[in-house]
Amino acid sequence: MPDIRRPDSPAAREPAEQARARRPPLLAGAHTYDTISAKISGIVLTTRAAGWWHIAFAACSLLTLVFFGSIGYLFYEGVGIWGLNVPVVWAFDITNYVWWIAIAMSGTFISAALHLTRQPWGGSISRFAEAMTVFALTIAGIFPIIHLGRPWFFYWLMPYPNVMSLWPQWRSPLVWDFFAILAYLLLSLMFWYLGMIPDFATLRDRARVRGAQLAYGLLALGWRGEARHWQRRQSAQLLLAGLAVPLVVSVHSVVGLDFAAGNTPGWHSTIFPPFFVAGAMFSGFAMVMTIVVPLRHAFDLGEFFTERHLDNLAKLILAMGLVLAYSYVMELFMAWYSADRYEIYTALNRMRGPYAPVYWALILCVVVVPQALWSRRVRRAPWLLFGISLVINVGMWLERFMLIVTSEHRDFLPSAWGMFYPTRWDWAILVGSIGFFGWLLLLFVRYAPLISMSEMRELLTQQQEAP
Amino acid sequence: MKRGESVHGLLAEFASPGGLVQAVRAARAAGYRRLEAYAPMVVDGLAEALGPIDNRLPGLALAGGLIGGIGAFLMQWLSVTVVYPLNIGGRTPSWPGLIPATFEMTVLGAALAIFFGALLRSRLPRLYHPVFNDDGFAAASSDRFFLCIEAADPEYEGERTREFLESLQALRVTQVEA
Numbered sequence: 001m002p003d004i005r006r007p008d009s010p011a012a013r014e015p016a017e018q019a020r021a022r023r024p025p026l027l028a029g030a031h032t033y034d035t036i037s038a039k040i041s042g043i044v045l046t047t048r049a050a051g052w053w054h055i056a057f058a059a060c061s062l063l064t065l066v067f068f069g070s071i072g073y074l075f076y077e078g079v080g081i082w083g084l085n086v087p088v089v090w091a092f093d094i095t096n097y098v099w100w101i102a103i104a105m106s107g108t109f110i111s112a113a114l115h116l117t118r119q120p121w122g123g124s125i126s127r128f129a130e131a132m133t134v135f136a137l138t139i140a141g142i143f144p145i146i147h148l149g150r151p152w153f154f155y156w157l158m159p160y161p162n163v164m165s166l167w168p169q170w171r172s173p174l175v176w177d178f179f180a181i182l183a184y185l186l187l188s189l190m191f192w193y194l195g196m197i198p199d200f201a202t203l204r205d206r207a208r209v210r211g212a213q214l215a216y217g218l219l220a221l222g223w224r225g226e227a228r229h230w231q232r233r234q235s236a237q238l239l240l241a242g243l244a245v246p247l248v249v250s251v252h253s254v255v256g257l258d259f260a261a262g263n264t265p266g267w268h269s270t271i272f273p274p275f276f277v278a279g280a281m282f283s284g285f286a287m288v289m290t291i292v293v294p295l296r297h298a299f300d301l302g303e304f305f306t307e308r309h310l311d312n313l314a315k316l317i318l319a320m321g322l323v324l325a326y327s328y329v330m331e332l333f334m335a336w337y338s339a340d341r342y343e344i345y346t347a348l349n350r351m352r353g354p355y356a357p358v359y360w361a362l363i364l365c366v367v368v369v370p371q372a373l374w375s376r377r378v379r380r381a382p383w384l385l386f387g388i389s390l391v392i393n394v395g396m397w398l399e400r401f402m403l404i405v406t407s408e409h410r411d412f413l414p415s416a417w418g419m420f421y422p423t424r425w426d427w428a429i430l431v432g433s434i435g436f437f438g439w440l441l442l443l444f445v446r447y448a449p450l451i452s453m454s455e456m457r458e459l460l461t462q463q464q465e466a467p
Numbered sequence: 468m469k470r471g472e473s474v475h476g477l478l479a480e481f482a483s484p485g486g487l488v489q490a491v492r493a494a495r496a497a498g499y500r501r502l503e504a505y506a507p508m509v510v511d512g513l514a515e516a517l518g519p520i521d522n523r524l525p526g527l528a529l530a531g532g533l534i535g536g537i538g539a540f541l542m543q544w545l546s547v548t549v550v551y552p553l554n555i556g557g558r559t560p561s562w563p564g565l566i567p568a569t570f571e572m573t574v575l576g577a578a579l580a581i582f583f584g585a586l587l588r589s590r591l592p593r594l595y596h597p598v599f600n601d602d603g604f605a606a607a608s609s610d611r612f613f614l615c616i617e618a619a620d621p622e623y624e625g626e627r628t629r630e631f632l633e634s635l636q637a638l639r640v641t642q643v644e645a
Contacts (some may be wrong), residue, residue: 033610080498159542167551169544171564179539183575190582198608202507205605221592224599225607227491227504228521229589231514235524236585240578243528247574254567388524459510461484 027459029303036456040199040449041206043299051447052298057442063435064418070428071146079149081425083395088408088420090147095400096430097143099283100122100182100437101255101397102276106284107133108188109248110316112241120462121312123455124304128444129288129293130192136287137185139433140436144177146429153286170344173234173257180251191240194233197223199449252280259403265342266350266355269334275327282320282366283396289389295445304451314379317392320369328367341410350406354419365395383437476617477606477628479637484510490635491516494616494633497631501620504512505598522536528577535576540569570611580625597645610629615643 015326031039049057076079108130114122145154151351157178159168202219223229259267281455292313296305335347350359369391372378379385395449410417444450484506484644491504491513504513514520527591547553559603563569578598598615607613614637616628632640 019571037507037609072570159546165551167546169546169553170568173567175573176567179571183578186575187578190578194582196584198507202608205608217594221586222594222596223608224596224604225505225507225593226589227510227513227517229591230506230509231520232585232589234509236524237526239524239581243574243578247571250567250570251573270573290542334563345624461508463511 010137013179024306024308026123026308026458027463028305028306029066031303031456031460033457033460036401036460037202037206037453038458040304040451040453041203041227043445044098044447044449045207045212047209048175049113050298051204053446056438060435060439060442063432064439066428066435067432070432071142072433073145074425074429075151080333081423081428085418085422087411087416087418087419088405090404090408091420092401092422092426092430093143093147095397097140097147097399098255098276098404100140100143100433102252102280102283102400104133104136104140104184104188105248105252105277105280106288107131107136108184108191108244108289109281112244112248115164115237116245116323116391120459121309123459124301124451125196125292125309126455127192127452128194128291128441128450130188130258131448131450132284132287132291133188134185134192135437135444137181137188138440139437141181141185142433144174144242154362160251169308173261176254177258180254184247184251185425187240187244191237191244194236194240195339195452196449197221197233198225198230201225201264201453202453206309219362233339233355237462241383246394248280250276255280258401259407264407264411265340266346266403268343269331271330271334275331276322278323278327279396279399282317283393283420285313285320286389286392286396289317289385290393291441293386293389295450296382298348299445299450301451307382311376311379311383315372316352317389318373321373321392325367328363338455344408346407349410350402353410354444355405355406358368362395362402365391366399376395386455388396469627473645475600475619475643476503476615476620476623477632477640478598478601478613478615479632479635479640480517480606481605481614481636482638483610484508484513484612486636487537487614488513488516490614490632493635494631498622499620499628500622501617502613503598503626504633505604505615507609507610510612514554518613521588523588524584530640531580531584532577535579536569537574539572540565540577542570546585583607597643600644603639603641603642611638619645 038329056125082092083092110129111122111126114126118242138352145151148154156166157175166180199221200216204216204220207216252275253276256274260269260272262268289310291304292310332347335343337342350356369388372384372388378388405420409419419437479490481490486639488510489502491502494502494512495516495518500518502517504510506513506590541561544560544562547560547565572599598607598613602606604610604613616623616632622628629642
């Protein structure tokens with residue numbers, strides 16, 4: 001009689017195989033190579049966009065105008081239009097920066113990590129996750145520039161031959177940040193574009209309008225699907241994915257070091273780099289969820305973004321949320337264990353001080369609400385997941401606000417304490433940046449292939465070959 | 468120019484990835500060497516069937532990474548020691564603070580080498596190619612698989628090659644103008 005406890009015995013293996021066979025396929029519906037191309041390129045090549053797209057685009061365009069209009073006024077008038085002042089010299093500007101860059105972290109990470117670990121469910125979500133990365137990173141990059149008192153000198157961060165014979169301070173995390181964002185933005189763009197080239201070729205070949213043929217023809221760079229080109233592209237994607245994963249960790253670690261290198265209580269902690277990376281993954285996965293649920297509904301893409309995709313994504317969010325919750329506990333523990341009266345005061349002030357509602361709201365949004373994801377029923381309910389991911393995004397913004405403002409507003413000397421209250425320009429730039437993000441995403445889903453058609457064809461081939 | 472000289476080759480169309488791989492193997496076995504295979508996705512074993520695969524990209528990535536990393540480190544080192552030494556509290560120049568920018572530029576150098584290496588070694592961008600002259604070739608980016616035997620192949624011989632391709636159960640075989 002076979003010992004069923006041994007993992008390699010046939011009796012033990014069989015239930016696992018049966019369970020795997022019972023799992024719903026990642027590509028649902030009766031698809032062929034042609035229906036995949038027709039469905040995904042149809043979203044782009046249809047002559048008339050849906051009514052909801054026009055309404056959303058108009059709203060986001062308006063907010064984009066608010067965003068750039070507010071920045072224009074900021075450049076004209078100076079940072080005095082914001083509510084920040086000594087001692088709170090970083091407020092919404094840097095909160096927005098960290099929030100956006102964290103959202104940008106997980107797009108390329110999720111697609112690179114799923115690529116490296118050969119997870120087939122990454123195929124359909126990776127494309128727009130990469131787009132999300134590029135857009136969020138672009139927006140994030142605006143904030144450090146506009147938070148400068150003299151934004152027209154932002155390029156002084158770059159080492160370049162100049163008549164002043166000046167060089168950047170290489171030991172400053174702010175300079176590291178410049179290099180990190182530069183490398184990450186360019187790598188993400190290349191990773192994204194390399195993935196899209198064959199899909200642009202499909203659009204070129206299926207377009208019936210001259211302008212579209214020309215535009216997608218140029219974007220496809222003359223891709224013709226030669227086997228050796230595919231092989232090189234595959235090898236390039238694998239290498240870029242391998243580089244992207246450590247890069248992501250380094251970029252957000254540097255963002256954490258922007259704070260940890262200062263001696264402000266509440267910031268001066270070695271836990272910051274990993275804590276920031278965990279928070280970045282968490283908020284980015286939540287943003288992927290925030291985008292995928294409406295997309296799936298709007299374009300009827302349930303066959304490509306199946307419940308299994310949402311379930312997997314929800315599990316990732318839950319796992320990252322637990323790492324983050326652990327980090328919060330560790331932060332409190334380290335404050336107590338440091339025996340430093342300023343650190344202890346900052347920790348208590350966060351919970352009991354004037355910004356306590358922000359602290360407790362973020363604990364609710366980021367630690368309590370995601371626990372609903374333990375339930376399988378919740379993980380299978382798309383709109384519930386959408387709601388939870390929105391709550392997480394709000395909570396992660398509050399977390400950055402709490403980290404930044406509470407540390408600054410009461411530091412060492414009580415005579416230098418103060419409060420921060422946002423002005424309408426603070427809000428206008430925050431809301432405007434969200435509108436601008438939506439504007440870019442709407443243009444992307446309308447004019448670029450939002451799911452990788454070639455990867456869907458590979459998935460279909462695998463499913464057909466599987467017994 | 469004579470009609471025969473302006474021929475790029477013969478293009479055979481297949482319905483499945485498996486059919487294309489079989490055809491490539493058969494063509495290689497028949498002695499053809501100047502082959503091109505077109506598919507709308509990565510087909511396992513297809514590039515290998517066409518001959519030795521290009522494995523230069525990892526080497527290019529290493530070179531790009533070394534150039535980026537060494538370049539960034541040297542620039543910073545010269546800046547802190549020779550060109551612009553900063554004396555802050557009497558601290559001597561040290562290297563650990565130079566590592567983050569060095570790491571980022573290593574990754575960027577490697578990534579640029581990979582991206583441009585993959586494109587340029589495939590001789591892309593190239594907006595024109597003779598196979599685009601074939602009216603049905605647009606399906607190569609959607610649901611059809613093609614094998615092209617180039618006229619420049621020493622074994623190429625108009626009718627005989629056409630018969631050979633037809634014997635591989637191609638959906639159709641057409642001549643591609645150069």
